[in-house]
Amino acid sequence: MSEEDTERDEHDAAGTGADDFESVVAAVHERIEPDAAERAHLRDVADRLTDRAETAARERCPEADVLQVGSTARDTWISGDRDIDIFVRFPPAVDREDLERYGLEVGHETLPDGHEEYAEHPYVKGTVEGFDIDVVPCFRLESATEIRSAVDRTPFHTQYLEARLDDALTADVRLAKQFLKGIGAYGSDLRTRGFSGYLTELLVCESGGFRPLLEAAADWQPPVELDPEGHRATLETGDALSFDDPLVVIDPTDPQRNVAAVCSAENVARFQHYARRFLDAPRADLFDPVEPASLTEAELCTHIERRGTTPVAVRFDAPDLVEDQLYPQLEKSLDGITRGLDDRGFDVFRATAMADETAAILVELAVSERPAVERHDGPPVHVRSHADGFYEAYADDPEAYGPFIDDGRYVTERPREFTTARAFLESDRLFDVGLGAHIETALEDEYTVLLGDEITTLLEEFAEQLSLYFEPRP
Template sequence: MTGEDDDFEAVVAAIGDRIDPGDRERQRMREAVAALTERAEEAIADLPVSGDVIQVGSTARGTWISGDRDIDLFVRFPADADREELESYGLRVGHAVLPEGREEYAEHPYVTGEYDGFDVDLVPCYRLDSATDIRSAVDRTPFHNEYLDERIDADLAGEVRLFKQFLKGIGAYGSDLRTRGFSGYLTELLVLEYGGFRETVEAAADDWHPPVRFDPENHGQAEFDDPLVVIDPTDPERNVAAVCAPENVARLQHYARELLERPREDLFFPDPTDPLSADEVRDHVRARGTTPVALRFDAPDVVEDQLYPQLRKSVSGVREELDRRGFDALRAATFADESAVLFVELAVAERPAVERHEGPPVHVRQHAEGFYGKYADERSSSGPATASQDADDSGDSETAARSGPPYGPFIDGDRYVVERDREFETAAAFLESDDIFDVALGVHVESALADGYDLLVGEEVGELAAEFGAELAEFFDPEP
């Protein structure tokens, strides 16, 4: 083997030892699953319908990483049970198994709680003959479990663990709508497709040219508009990778090349980001010569899978409108904890009092005359007052500029042009106005902003460091 091959194998071996659950850990997991399953079966026996309980997910397939504490138990009920019965019986079993558990809601309610140090989910679903017959999204999971359980042995499970830890290390693991990365099921399917961890990262590094498509069971030609398409082996109408964002596909490709070129353990276990202080944030702002703006408000009380899509939609709407108004957004981000923040860094913070507005070519008579007449009438009705004259009357030169007549219309090239008052000369003025509610905002974000928000401009964004110092560190020192 070459030196790089030796280094790769040494790193992989060290990471494998670190993430492989030991015998005692596996035994504790088995004992916990057995005890919880027994409780669930006893609770099912008291119901007026039949049912069974199965373990699903990575702990069922042996692909879990040492230290993970998640046990997923699915309680399956007959397909002819109606939705209300499914939910009612499922919660009864869940509370019987986890007396101190709490109810959560995905597509339907389930019970989550803790048992002997493990995080446990008790999820009701339908017992079906085929994944194509699903009545709720969770109904697919037992089919995923069955499919992979028949194909992943202990050696391949170790390869899956390596790929999962690598994706965690580069920030691309997780199908939640905050991360929009690679799910556990997707990770397993990719390793199964390529036959190992190294083969998977080599393919991503060298062979992937999005859109990348896999169809493990040759289901057919269902089309999906995603950068990565993995047709669900149990459901031909579903792309397992649908939630995976383009940047996370690209991130995997970038770091796969990094790993192959310079193998090292910190790609699997990176050091945590050191948060910036308020003074350090202000230093970055001064050094960059830009004007960041931030809307800070109370984070809406919704689950993350609702919150983050709305935050992304909202910051995108704000950024696009600031761009449209000439403030040239460089980058944007959104942060959330107790507070939520829409953060946009601007190259231009202030624009002139007037803006150019082009009309149609003069030879397009009907439209040209309409344009000319509108602005000529506006100018004549306003009179030839100048901004300085209005300022003398109003005492406010900014107000004067906005209230004056247009300059023109005049001809520039072959078309009519006017220079008219700009509605907002600064980004701050726009963000403080009610016009902010005309951009595309998430519904809960819009409600939160209506309740009140803080506008931070320029070096004032340093105030965010107390809550979002790590996020600001990543913003001002970005990596792939």
């Protein structure tokens, strides 16, 4: 466990010396609120780029307009945040193909050194004076329910929140965002699966502040549903969607969307855990992200020996994908591999996936070797049609024991296909478990199976991730 984690736990256990709530949040807010110089610098860069984008957009479509969106537009950004999001809106009469073409042209004129990236459609990303800039095309629509792509909603989000955020709530949004960053639950990317900025802003508005949000979250009983605009009550029968998520926040601008859909059950629970801890003993350090220590080879070997489990890893070259494409495929592959191991009796204890230049699916097994035979229960003898078929299938099998009768049904003991986890993972049957498409292609090219102490070779690339796995915290 890292020194910082130990200090946090000791502080919690002692329950003394904690500053009161108001003094802690006041001190935190003082250091996270952008100062006048930082605001002026951001405003200058944003205004120049917005004007440049508007000129380029209207040369192509006189009815186009440009607006800044996101946290820097709503003044909910934290000191040090460097994101400026510029949306170029085109009228709905423009077709999708022209919108994408215009959007890229405007983006490149706005950011001459920028590069193209792809979400639902392409956009231009670049850096200007230390700020990360996105120039994104979208349609200018009357309602978020008319959207043609996900980005069309974003201007409606900005309009909704600008009308509701006052200075006090804006300050509390900053606190909530920094708190979520500190506990590792902020970010809607598919690697983190945490709380997005928009979701955080809605939660603070709906709760009435940072402290009321913590108090509410501490007592959440998932699934939790919040409906800021009461959309559920106005929908006709059959119109509402059914959300199967631990936290549901109905988008005020689109009643068919759960703003918290990406938020994992683990991050909802993490927020609850630390909300309770902070309310019990307010501490400024909970707002500061804890960088995991790099696990040493000796420490890793000690964990393996102490736990008495068998770690096994499948390592391969990471597919060349953006994280939001890579991590869902890693999760799918992790689920498939763990299920394949469990189905063959190797009893998965815990597992995780990690990626950088290479990728690894690490599975910790309670059982790594199985007997040479496995029991196969057949139907009850009295169910003649099925029982006869089972008996005939195994009666002349020289490698099987039986069939014999146990508790009124036929049973046979047949040779096990794989007696070790390594044998299964190194076989072609690995490709039957349901892998992500690009992960499967990478494994077809080449992969390595690491067992037991062999996983120490992962330390060069994944020392921090292994620290998080073997020294976990809430």
